[in-house]
Amino acid sequence: MKKLIITIIILCTVSFANAQDIAGRWQGFLNAGGTNIRLVFNVNKNGDNTYTTTFDSPDQNAFGIKCNSTSVVKDSLTAAVDVAHIVYKGLWDGKDGITGTFKQNSTLLVLNLKRNDLIRPQTPKPPFGYYTEDVEYDNTVKTLHYGATFTRPNGNGKYPAVIIITGSGTQDRDGTLFGHKVYWVLADYLTKNGIAVLRVDDRGAGKSTIGPDGTNVTSESFSYDVETSLNYLESRADVDKKHLGLIGHSEGGIIAPMVAARRKDVSFIVLWGAPAIGxxxxxxxxxxxxxxxxxxxxxxxxxxxxxxxxxxxxxxxxxxxxxxxxxxxxxxxxxxxxxxxxxxxxxxxxxxxxxxxxxxxxxxxxxxxxxxxxxxTYDPAIDLSKVKCPVLAINGAKDVQVDAESNLTAIKAILTQSGNKDFKVEELPHLNHLLQDAKTGDVSEYEQIQETMSPEALNIISTWIKLHTK
Known part of the structure; x- marks a missing residue:
């Protein structure tokens, strides 16, 4: 299994159930040379009844590695990570167990999985105290279909609105990770503070289709998905079109400036753990x-x-x-x-x-x-330097996925040099890449921490947005 190390390390780029269904979080232990390695398969069911899977190796600090293919035929599961030459095949018992094998190159090992779904205390629960609506819409040429949830305060007014742009990897609208519903928790807090929120399934997740390009897509491709969502928001009578913003997490933190550089109707952006150094x-x-x-x-x-x-x-x-x-x-x-x-x-x-x-x-x-x-190869400075709307850049000091000091310094330098007159850069002590209170910030802690998102971080984002949407 030593050959797995370098491959997994390189794949660790800023990288994140249901009625009785195989979808969920499945965990097992691989006995490799007398060492038990914990492996996790996160199986997600899409709106078209297909499945996608991400693969975690917590003991190797590798999380959110996308499986190139997932096949579910009756009670049989097959998931493959091509670049690491990994194939998992298992037989689901219809409940909480999968009996199977893990193959890497020519090595074949037994790997049985148990369902290991997690529930977190900050996950919103009804009654929510605000209006919520599951929505669906298409891009202009009808080649992509999107599933999303729109929330806004109760009432008949027009509300400032934001789109949450997810980090790397195929994620659902809630940002589900180790039982945490990261983007739902943020959306819940913002909506309770007077801000409408649209959170959207990534291509190939939930009710969003994968589109004609399949996996041959880039961050730039995703920026046009955000434009489609922006157009959708502008079609709603309950949205204040003069106050539309973007919140980009991780990879989303380079996508938001792409959109804001092209669209003058974006009135502010929040960069959360943005990889500004490239x-x-x-x-x-x-x-x-x-x-x-x-x-x-x-x-x-x-x-x-x-x-x-x-x-x-x-x-x-x-x-x-x-x-x-x-x-x-x-x-x-x-x-x-x-x-x-x-x-x-x-x-x-x-x-x-x-x-x-x-x-x-x-x-x-x-x-x-x-x-x-x-x-x-993309240089984030190119688009960020064109952004003239207000910018909030926020990072946890213990973020080990996107280093706070180097990336916030880069953002400050780019915006200063380009003449942006309204931006704020803030590094928050004790917080990690998800803005959880953390001991070390290591990715392996995400699962162990009960908090989904720090109340301090939620308040900073909400207060800044309210200040810029008066």
Whole structure:
């Protein structure tokens, strides 16, 4: 299972049931060489009765890895993560158990799963005290259908409104993660404070269709989904069209400026854990953090980060996979030659042809994924510098997925240089990427923390929006 480490680390990009149904959170333990590794499969049922799955390996600090395919035929489940050469096949008992096998490359292991759904205290419960409506709408050319929930205060007025833009990975409208309903909790708080909210299923989640492009989409593609949602809000008689805003979480924090740069009807944006320094630098930071969390020594982690920093910029200059392979082979070969045995041992690698080819293959697979290639090459400063509406940028000081200091500093510098006169940058002590009160901020804590979102963070976002929608 050691070969899984580097692949999983690289995939850890800012990355997040029901009547009796196989949809839900399923957990099991994989016995690999005498070590029990906890694995979690999050199976989601879509509006068209198809399924999508994300894969977590909490012991390896890997969360929200998207399965390329999920098949549910009667009581049989099959889910695959192509880039890691993983296939899980299981037989559901119709209740709370799945008996199955986990295969990676040629290794086949038993992996039985138990349902492990979680309930959190901040999850809103009826009566809500405000108006709520499940809505559906299409894009202009009718190639995409969206499912969403609209909430607003009770009454007959026109209300300022926001769209919540989700982070990376296929997420439902509530931002469901380890039983937390992150975006629902935020929407509930804002609506109780006089702000209408539209929260939308991502493509391929809930009642939103995946569209004709399938998985060949990028953050830019998603920005046009947000425009469709913005058009929907403007069609409603109960929305104040002069006060429409966007709240972008994580990846959503680079999507919001894309939309605001194009649309002058966006009157404010909130950037929550936004990766403003760019995806390549974010990925390198995350890789180093994940390796250290696995017990890899600092020198070995730094060595891998240096390699990553050399390779990822080639995604922008290489026009084909073959060209990328040609460009990175000498870099990886030279890197392997120059590392000490202790460094390579720390990374479970060796200076040989097999490891060189394996590393080239990992990066090549990433290159062929349009979303990742865009994320690694896109410069968020381009669109953020065009944003002239008010901006609130907020990060938790203990965010290990999107470093608060470097990204907030970048946002401040970009907005200052571009002449934006109304922005606020705030780093909140003790909070993580989800804005939960945390001890370390590590992703593994998300599941352990009962709080879905800090009341302090909720209040800061709400107060700032109200100030800018008077």
């Amino acid at each position: 995806g390549a630098k974010i990925n390198t930071q995350q890789a180093g953090q994940a390796l250290r969390q696995r017990g890899v020594d600092s020198a070995s982690a730094k060595a891998y980060m240096d390699l990553n920093d050399q390779v990822l910029p080639l995604f922008k200059t290489s026009t084909t996979k073959a060209e990328l392979d040609k460009n990175i082979e000498p870099i990886i070969g030279n890197w392997l030659k120059t590392q000490s045995k202790s460094t390579l041992d720390g990374l479970s690698l060796a200076n040989d042809t097999a490891n060189r080819q394996a590393l080239v293959g990992v990066y090549a697979n990433l290159y062929t994924t349009p979303w990742l290639r865009f994320f690694f």
